[in-house]
Amino acid sequence: MDATPQRRPPGPADPDTCRLNAEDISNPDRTVSDRLVWAVLAVAGELHEIRTLLARRR
Numbered sequence: 001m002d003a004t005p006q007r008r009p010p011g012p013a014d015p016d017t018c019r020l021n022a023e024d025i026s027n028p029d030r031t032v033s034d035r036l037v038w039a040v041l042a043v044a045g046e047l048h049e050i051r052t053l054l055a056r057r058r
Contacts, residue, residue: 007034014045015041015042015043015045015046015049016042018038018039018041018042018045019038019039019042021035021038022035022036022038022039022041022042023035
């Protein structure tokens with residue numbers, strides 16, 4: 001088992017921040033995998049907002 005700690009992006013502030021991080025190609029330290037994680041977090045955040053709004057309508 002690898003003892004190297006896994007790199008994780010910091011917790012997202014909101015879906016818009018995640019989307020900006022996913023689309024940021026100016027940062028040379030950000031890999032394609034990092035950008036993909038940010039994109040998935042953006043979608044998850046947007047789905048959470050949609051679910052919250054739908055729950056309020058019921």
